[in-house]
Amino acid sequence: MTSNSSETGVSSSERLDAVEEQMLQELDVRIAKSALFVMGERDPSRPGHESNMVGSSNPRAYALQSDDPRLQKMPEKPVLLDFFKYRFGPNNHLLQSAKHALNAGHDEETVLACLLHDIAVIGFIRSDHGWWGAQLIEPYVSEKVAWAIRAHQVLRFYPDPSVGYEYPEMYIRLFGEDFEPEEYIQEEYKRIKDHKWYMTGRLITINDIYSFDPDAKVYWEEFEDIVGRNFKQPEEGLGFDGSPSAHMWRTLIWPTRYL
Numbered sequence: 001m002t003s004n005s006s007e008t009g010v011s012s013s014e015r016l017d018a019v020e021e022q023m024l025q026e027l028d029v030r031i032a033k034s035a036l037f038v039m040g041e042r043d044p045s046r047p048g049h050e051s052n053m054v055g056s057s058n059p060r061a062y063a064l065q066s067d068d069p070r071l072q073k074m075p076e077k078p079v080l081l082d083f084f085k086y087r088f089g090p091n092n093h094l095l096q097s098a099k100h101a102l103n104a105g106h107d108e109e110t111v112l113a114c115l116l117h118d119i120a121v122i123g124f125i126r127s128d129h130g131w132w133g134a135q136l137i138e139p140y141v142s143e144k145v146a147w148a149i150r151a152h153q154v155l156r157f158y159p160d161p162s163v164g165y166e167y168p169e170m171y172i173r174l175f176g177e178d179f180e181p182e183e184y185i186q187e188e189y190k191r192i193k194d195h196k197w198y199m200t201g202r203l204i205t206i207n208d209i210y211s212f213d214p215d216a217k218v219y220w221e222e223f224e225d226i227v228g229r230n231f232k233q234p235e236e237g238l239g240f241d242g243s244p245s246a247h248m249w250r251t252l253i254w255p256t257r258y259l
Contacts, residue, residue, distance in 0.1 A: 067257045113148040147201065
């Protein structure tokens, strides 16, 4: 009879880590995990956690400085859709949000903002995802779209009965009834609540809360023209155009490079 994790003292997560490490050892490269990848699972500041390099059974293996063989290979000059195809996690929520905005007759900038509002969550970093997502796309979209994506991070915590936005019940389940946003969120809300683009950020939150239907089917092709008109794809490919966020796109292409 096979022992379960409580009997063996080994968690499912630990077993998966062991399997992954075995797979990595069979590769011909040594792959590093950035501190952020493992922070929380372990404490990098404590002794014994200084190195996140996973070894290879090949004694001549070099540290990885190119494509990770476990990931799908990106095109030489990647466009936005390539990241949705080859790097990002499930994105139906974003497609649903944009579809709601489109059906409501909102302008193309608002639809694009809804389509990309959680881009950091599905492909980069969840914490402070509004700021990270805005920074990632800022060189390629209008100032208003980037502002709205940054602002939705804050506005989602604040009801606006004038447009029918109530504090999401999901947040009560996630954070508890007594949760209050951190002070920096509160201060940011004071700064943005009277901004000229407030409503664009607010429309993200409105179209966000209705976009968690697991059975809804929405397809990227519905937004190709809107993206084409409102997202400036660099000729060199995202990550290679020298923009202020190019390094972020390169990190998504090569997330496990040693340096």
